Amino acid sequence: MSIEIAQTLDARGLNCPLPILRTKKAIAQIETGQVLEMTATDPGSLKDIESFCAQTGNELLSASQQGSDYVFQIRKH
């Protein structure tokens, strides 16, 4: 079953804390239950997005590395 992506965010080339700040803004624009897919190249974003989701109560569905990109799927709660 594939996850329906409501919005995508390209945060590639951006460094800490911009991927988090952009993610926060993008999540504000989707509805509860919808999924945001964010792509970043900052290696720090792996841990940072995990921590962001834990703090804000949003659900990190997946975090994967595709080449030099890190792809995150976050469900808004």
Next chain:
Amino acid sequence: MNAVQDINLPQDSLDEWFDQKFDQKMAERDAAKTPSMTIIATKGTLDMAYPPFILASTASALGWDVSIFFTFYGLNLLKSDLDLKVTPLGNPAMPMKLPNGAEIPMPTSVMALLPGFEGLASSMMKKTMQNKGIASIEELRELCVEADVKMVACQMTVDLFGYGKEEFIPEIKEWVGAASFLPTALKADVNLFV
């Protein structure tokens, strides 16, 4: 005679009940609480402008309440026209690299003595930051303002350096002294001095 003895509850089970209830109540309280942070920003150089704005914007993205008290040289970070500089003088740990990553083969103590070096170092660092996708201070400050980070300015510093309030961004919430800031810091979960 107290009420506990009246109902003849063994002390051990009462302690156990209380510990459980206490943990539960504390967890409920923590979950309902909005975390908060206060930062005191005292430096006005390009390098030292980053920590307060990065931490404040990130904390607000995490849903925290944040306020920053800008005092002494930190007040420069609230000027409408930012012209922040960084210098290798007295900053021996500062790596001096060209924007292409090449190291300049000279000790920072020698570089710092060259006339105009501060301007060169500042523009090189800004260029490197841009190349690496690091936000400018202007951008981070704007994000903080958007996220309702409370910017508080030290009144004494303005008087001391003879600044005019029109030199600063209009988003400054208050011009106050230490006695106004400390009660906010007292209640905050995180207090930082930069």
